Amino acid sequence: MSQPEHWQEKILQLTYEKQQLEQFRQLNELLSNGLDAILSSERHDELFTKLFEAIIKVIDYDSILILQLSEDQSSVQLLASAPVLSATSQIACDTASMLFQQDLNLFNLSMLPWWQQNLLPFTVGYQSALTYPLHTPQSSYALILLSRRTGAFSANSATILRSFSTFIASTLSQLEKRLLVEERDTLRAQQHRIEQSLLRQEKMAAIGQLAAGVAHELNNPLGFIYCNLNTLRHYLEQYDSFIRHSLTDHPTLSARATELQLDYIRQESLDMIEESLAGARRARDIINNLRTFSHPDEKTLHDIDLCSLLRDTLRIAQTQVKHNARLQLNLPDTPAMLRGNATQLSQVLLNLLMNANQAVPAGKGEIQLTLTQSAAQWQLLVADNGCGIPQSAVPHIFEPFFTTKPIGQGTGLGLSLSRAISEQHGGSLVLVNTSENGSCFELRLPVLEGR
Amino acid sequence: MFTLLHVDASDPGALNQNLQNALGDGPANLIIATGNIDSIQALSGLAAPASFSQNWIGCSSCLGGASSLGLDQSTDKRLTLLTLTDPAGSYGVASVVQQPGSIQQQAGETVLAAITAAGRQAELPALIWCMQAPGFEEQIIAGIQQVVGAQVPIFGGSAGDNDVSGQWCLFDGKQVHGQLMVIAVLYPSVPISQYFSSGYSHLATCGTVTSAATRRIIAIDHQPAVDVYNQCRQQAGLLPVGTGNVLGQTTFNPMGRDILTDDLTFSVLTHPLEVHQDGSIELLSDIEVGDQLYVMQGSKMQLVNRAGHVARVAANMLRLQHDTTPAAAIVIYCAGCMLAVRDEIDQVRQSLMSAMPDTPFLMVFTFGEQGCFADGFNRHGNLMISTVLFGHTQQGPSL
Numbered sequence: 001m002s003q004p005e006h007w008q009e010k011i012l013q014l015t016y017e018k019q020q021l022e023q024f025r026q027l028n029e030l031l032s033n034g035l036d037a038i039l040s041s042e043r044h045d046e047l048f049t050k051l052f053e054a055i056i057k058v059i060d061y062d063s064i065l066i067l068q069l070s071e072d073q074s075s076v077q078l079l080a081s082a083p084v085l086s087a088t089s090q091i092a093c094d095t096a097s098m099l100f101q102q103d104l105n106l107f108n109l110s111m112l113p114w115w116q117q118n119l120l121p122f123t124v125g126y127q128s129a130l131t132y133p134l135h136t137p138q139s140s141y142a143l144i145l146l147s148r149r150t151g152a153f154s155a156n157s158a159t160i161l162r163s164f165s166t167f168i169a170s171t172l173s174q175l176e177k178r179l180l181v182e183e184r185d186t187l188r189a190q191q192h193r194i195e196q197s198l199l200r201q202e203k204m205a206a207i208g209q210l211a212a213g214v215a216h217e218l219n220n221p222l223g224f225i226y227c228n229l230n231t232l233r234h235y236l237e238q239y240d241s242f243i244r245h246s247l248t249d250h251p252t253l254s255a256r257a258t259e260l261q262l263d264y265i266r267q268e269s270l271d272m273i274e275e276s277l278a279g280a281r282r283a284r285d286i287i288n289n290l291r292t293f294s295h296p297d298e299k300t301l302h303d304i305d306l307c308s309l310l311r312d313t314l315r316i317a318q319t320q321v322k323h324n325a326r327l328q329l330n331l332p333d334t335p336a337m338l339r340g341n342a343t344q345l346s347q348v349l350l351n352l353l354m355n356a357n358q359a360v361p362a363g364k365g366e367i368q369l370t371l372t373q374s375a376a377q378w379q380l381l382v383a384d385n386g387c388g389i390p391q392s393a394v395p396h397i398f399e400p401f402f403t404t405k406p407i408g409q410g411t412g413l414g415l416s417l418s419r420a421i422s423e424q425h426g427g428s429l430v431l432v433n434t435s436e437n438g439s440c441f442e443l444r445l446p447v448l449e450g451r
Numbered sequence: 452m453f454t455l456l457h458v459d460a461s462d463p464g465a466l467n468q469n470l471q472n473a474l475g476d477g478p479a480n481l482i483i484a485t486g487n488i489d490s491i492q493a494l495s496g497l498a499a500p501a502s503f504s505q506n507w508i509g510c511s512s513c514l515g516g517a518s519s520l521g522l523d524q525s526t527d528k529r530l531t532l533l534t535l536t537d538p539a540g541s542y543g544v545a546s547v548v549q550q551p552g553s554i555q556q557q558a559g560e561t562v563l564a565a566i567t568a569a570g571r572q573a574e575l576p577a578l579i580w581c582m583q584a585p586g587f588e589e590q591i592i593a594g595i596q597q598v599v600g601a602q603v604p605i606f607g608g609s610a611g612d613n614d615v616s617g618q619w620c621l622f623d624g625k626q627v628h629g630q631l632m633v634i635a636v637l638y639p640s641v642p643i644s645q646y647f648s649s650g651y652s653h654l655a656t657c658g659t660v661t662s663a664a665t666r667r668i669i670a671i672d673h674q675p676a677v678d679v680y681n682q683c684r685q686q687a688g689l690l691p692v693g694t695g696n697v698l699g700q701t702t703f704n705p706m707g708r709d710i711l712t713d714d715l716t717f718s719v720l721t722h723p724l725e726v727h728q729d730g731s732i733e734l735l736s737d738i739e740v741g742d743q744l745y746v747m748q749g750s751k752m753q754l755v756n757r758a759g760h761v762a763r764v765a766a767n768m769l770r771l772q773h774d775t776t777p778a779a780a781i782v783i784y785c786a787g788c789m790l791a792v793r794d795e796i797d798q799v800r801q802s803l804m805s806a807m808p809d810t811p812f813l814m815v816f817t818f819g820e821q822g823c824f825a826d827g828f829n830r831h832g833n834l835m836i837s838t839v840l841f842g843h844t845q846q847g848p849s850l
Contacts, residue, residue: 015825017767104574107599111573128575128600151575151600154827159772 023156026058027163033057034167048080051171055164059130059157061145065122066172069100069140078122079141091118099142103132103165105158107151128152132161136173138180143168193403215287222287226280233273240266285315303448304345306336306371306378313349314369321357325365325384336371336378337448340425345445348418348429352382352441355414359386359439376447377427383440389431397431452641453779453841454479454534455811457520460486461528463496474503479534481542481635483580483781484509484622485516485815486530487523488612491620493530495627504534506544506568507624508635510582510815513611513786514793517800517814525613533779533813535841539640543569546623546633554587557632558594565636566599575599576636578643578839580781581607582621583632585818586666588831589737591632592821596829604645605829606839608783608817615698615724619818642773642842646765647822649720649835650757654704654748655683663740668732671744675730680706680723683746694726702791705834706734707747712826719824720747722787722833735819735833749834754788755795758814758836759802765838766807775842780812783837789816807840 037050052064065081076091076099098104098114106129109115115123123129126146130153134141145161147153243262247253257263314327321327356367366385371378389397389404396402400416415429422429427445434440458469482504484494491511494500500507515523516531523529535542545564547557562579566572579599583591592605610619621631637643658679662670671679681691684704692700707718725733766777782803789796803812820835 017764017771019825019827021771023772106573107575107603108573115573149600150598151596151602153575154602155575155577155604157602 023160027160030054030058030160030164031167034164034171037171045080047171047175049082051168052080052082055145055161058160059145059153060147061130061152062148063123063126063146065144065146066134067099067122067142067144069097069142071139073097073140076118076142081122085122091121099131099144100133100135100140103130103158103162105130105153105155130157130161132165132168134165134169134172136169136176138173138176141169141172218283218287222280222283226277226284229273229277229280233270233277236266236269236273285312301339301341304338304340304342306338306345306380306445307331308335309342309345310349310369310371310380313346313353316346317350317353317357321353321365321367324357324362325360325367328366328368330368330370332371332373336373338378338425338445339448340445344421345425348421348443349380351414351418352443355441356382356384356386356439359388360384361386373447374444377444378447380443380445381432381440382443383438385438388436388439389434394431394434398429452536452844453811454536455518455520455779455813456530456532456534457518458530458532459528460490460493460530463493463498466493466530467497470497470503473532474534476536478502479504479536480538480540481506481508481535481544481637483533483535483635483813484530485512485813487511487515487525487527488618488620490515490523490528490530491622492627493528494622500624504624506542506635507622508544508580508582508633509622510608510610510633510817511612511619511621512814513789513816513818514613516816517784517796519800519804519810519812522797522800531813533781533811535639535779537640541569541571541638542635543567543571544624544633544635546621546625546631548628549584549587549630549632551587554590554632555594555597558591558634559598561632561634562595562598562636565634569636569638571636571638574638575603576638577603578637578639578645579603579605579607580635580637580839581605581633581821583607583609584619584621584630585609585611585735588819588821592829592831595634601829604823605821606645606647606781606783606823606837607821608815608837609819609821611786611816611818615696615818639841641778641844642769642775643839644765644768644772644842645823645837645839646761646768647820647824647832647835647837648757648761648764649718649749649832650753650760651705651707651718651720651747651749651834653707653718654746655687657683657706657744657746660738660740660742660744663738663742666734666737667727668734668738668744669729670731676732677726677730680732680746687746687748692723692726694728696725697723697732698787699790702787702834703749703751705747705749707745708738708742709745710824710826710828717825718745718747719830719832720834722785736831749788751792751795754792755798756802757788758782758784758799758838759806761836762803762806762812762838762840765840769840769842773842777807777810777840778843779841780807780810781839782812782814783820783822783835784814784816785820785834785836786816786818788834788836810840 033054034051037047037054055064063083066079067076068079069076078085108127109123109129123146126148127150128147130145132143134143247257310329314329357365360367368383370381393404398415398419419429422443422445425445427443429441429443432440432442456473458466458473460466484507488511491509494509514525515527517523518531543565545561545568547561550557579595581591588609595605610621612618620627620629621633623631623633658672660668660671661673668676670676684691689704701723705720705722707720709716709718721738722735723732724735727733762780769775769777792799819831819833820837821831822835822837823829
């Protein structure tokens with residue numbers, strides 16, 4: 001062989017070998033970039049985005065997705081994709097199970113009825129696919145690279161993907177670990193809240209008993225005060241009448257009366273008695289409310305006027321709300337009668353009010369309660385101008401022990417108990433809307449039959 | 452898994468018995484067959500070829516085939532068979548009698564039929580192996596690629612006869628026919644590698660094709676093609692060619708077209724078959740107006756050493772990519788080259804045995820070669836040598 005021939009042939013051979021070695025370089029690059037992706041990603045979606053970016057540097061694809069096999073192996077769900085796909089519903093996997101068993105280099109997807117039947121929502125518009133099954137201790141996945149060209153993926157691409165598969169499986173395993181850790185933390189937080197709730201309930205039970213005792217003890221002296229004040233007012237009126245007649249009959253006493261400021265004393269005494277009576281009435285109402293709330297296990301049902309119940313509850317809430325928000329109560333002119341347990345329904349109303357109060361801006365809150373009759377139900381809308389509920393939290397707000405408040409500042413039971421109570425009364429409790437401009441809850445309760 | 456057989460094909464009864472003896476353990480997944488025309492014709496006498504394998508692909512080899520077991524003579528009635536028994540893999544063969552004018556469509560349909568026969572619907576094979584009657588190879592490659600894309604290596608060769616008289620024949624497991632296109636799709640459980648090369652170098656610039664018709668150059672630089680070609684030959688100190696069959700005279704100095712890739716240039720050879728009275732040159736591969744032609748230079752020594760070199764490159768790929776060594780090989784060696792080194796052909800065989808020690812291989816001498824070039828494109832060429840290697844069962848490294 002002549003020297004030029006020899007060198008030309010050598011160049012050809014080295015070029016060919018270089019292409020093969022390039023494959024290893026690409027794989028190394030993939031591993032390196034993939035590792036960076038794992039180490040630098042805080043969120044799952046970010047991790048997948050970086051991983052997909054690493055893969056496209058070495059394998060040319062138009063779309064990539066990871067499908068996850070359900071625990072009972074009956075369906076598959078989209079875990080991640082680039083570009084992001086909106087198809088998130090589960091699909092049956094009876095025939096698609098092949099994806100989770102072997103790697104496939106498919107040159108024309110339209111030739112596969114099982115693919116068209118099961119996977120079209122994810123792959124419409126794509127001609128060819130390179131797939132690889134991934135298995136972790138927790139689950140099975142299928143990595144799918146798609147192209148709009150027929151037979152787009154070479155055996156080299158398949159080899160690179162195969163070589164990279166263990167790495168991707170490890171990444172998914174890491175992801176599962178993170179999810180388990182998050183789940184564990186959530187459970188721990190829930191446990192903490194349950195313990196706190198139990199503690200609080202014990203305290204509340206003790207306070208309730210104490211309140212019941214105090215209310216009982218206070219009720220009798222308060223009765224004396226109230227009764228005596230009324231009698232005293234009557235006596236004072238008698239005195240007043242006598243003084244006025246005496247002054248008419250004996251004008252000489254006028255100077256002495258003026259000197260003693262009897263007019264002033266008389267008016268002041270009447271005002272003081274009226275104020276004392278008002279205070280006594282208020283004290284009586286507070287004691288009555290305390291007695292109502294100190295019987296949490298009471299299950300008896302009575303005919304209740306929801307308007308009165310709302311007013312009573314507002315009175316209790318007022319101490320916390322009055323400096324924070326303005327309360328607007330829109331009630332019907334006639335009593336809103338229903339059959340229910342006043343204690344439990346008060347708890348529901350108080351809960352909705354307190355939640356609204358905590359959501360509104362301090363000092364600038366607006367809480368509106370509107371009660372109307374809608375067919376055979378009372379509809380109470382509790383609307384506030386607060387910060388709203390995050391969209392991610394909306395699906396969970398009625399779950400027991402779910403709360404957006406920091407640990408120690410909420411039991412996470414309020415809304416779940418409220419919904420349970422309203423449903424026990426044949427009604428419902430729903431979130432009507434929420435946004436950054438506020439939230440609105442709707443409580444529905446059946447109108448008392450016969451009305 | 453791979454068995455290389457030399458089978459007496461002198462009569463159908465003996466052939467049948469020999470095959471039964473050799474394949475007593477059960478049918479093979481694929482049988483690749485070669486031999487001279489008479490030997491391939493003998494396959495039509497098999498009562499039930501499918502009992503030996505559902506998938507047969509075979510073609511006649513110029514003057515007979517060769518293998519690691521030995522070299523056929525034109526008078527031998529002996530078949531060389533490479534059987535693949537690979538239950539973990541999948542294989543399918545389909546064929547059609549070529550209909551000029553519909554070749555591309557036929558090729559597409561045939562490769563799909565082969566894939567269906569393999570039971571791997573829509574799955575890209577690791578290798579497509581084709582054997583066909585000479586004449587339409589470019590259209591066959593185009594037809595296959597239209598269906599499966601351009602990422603799968605297509606290798607194979609066109610059937611040869613002893614004197615380019617058109618006596619070649621092919622076997623698809625059902626019939627022996629002179630105009631068959633037989634396509635096999637391979638999904639082996641073992642790794643494969645392949646290399647396709649010529650090894651000729653430029654001798655002189657010939658000119659640009661200004662008039663052509665499929666496989667005939669009518670004019671180069673607006674002059675009769677043979678005049679320009681002979682002028683170049685004479686300038687290089689070679690004798691001019693006359694009219695008539697020129698295959699033998701042009702084996703060491705065929706024409707070449709340069710293929711430009713990102714970082715290298717290599718030549719696809721086209722072998723002049725016949726010079727016509729009108730000064731046009733008939734070729735064994737397609738040519739297009741605008742192609743830049745060169746007169747290429749080869750040598751006997753080069754052709755002798757070439758096959759072993761090609762096998763060495765392929766074996767190197769197998770080692771680099773899959774960390775394994777060859778378990779079996781199929782070698783395609785241009786019949787024109789073989790005729791030019793007929794006296795030294797056993798040295799060619801020895802060079803292959805040296806490059807692939809203890810590896811059974813089957814070697815076909817063909818009238819046109821198909822393969823995947825270093826730039827990753829599948830092409831048809833002349834005076835080419837290719838090797839497809841099957842590795843030992845070993846999975847690639849998984850990271």
